[in-house]
Amino acid sequence: HVQLLAxxxxxxxxxxxxxxxxxxxVRFFSAYSMGWFRQAPGNVRECVAKISRGASSTDYADSVxxxxxxxxxxAKEMVxxxxxxxxxxxTAVYFCAASPINWPRNIERDYNYWGQGTQVTVSS
Numbered sequence: 001h002v003q004l005l006a007x008x009x010x011x012x013x014x015x016x017x018x019x020x021x022x023x024x025x026v027r028f029f030s031a032y033s034m035g036w037f038r039q040a041p042g043n044v045r046e047c048v049a050k051i052s053r054g055a056s057s058t059d060y061a062d063s064v065x066x067x068x069x070x071x072x073x074x075a076k077e078m079v080x081x082x083x084x085x086x087x088x089x090x091t092a093v094y095f096c097a098a099s100p101i102n103w104p105r106n107i108e109r110d111y112n113y114w115g116q117g118t119q120v121t122v123s124s
Contacts, residue, residue: 005115
């Protein structure tokens, strides 16, 4: 059983930074690829970043490339999303998710476990 707890969201101004954390309670955390998704009102949930089991590979949505960085610490069972140069269009609820697939596709159904979401609001 996997439990994910996301934190770090908040209200910031455009250009500011936020650091989202996801603490996992799971046996063999390193067996899971991890992803961060976001969902704005009226929009589908999209994958903004993902990281492989051993952190050797990362991938980002085009909209966040160069601004967001995903990392993980398998010893601490944690994954972090560092978000810089935030824009109003980054406003959404952010979810961390775990996938047992070696390199999951950027779709929800490749991820088995989800955190509760943390709200990020960026004002202009």
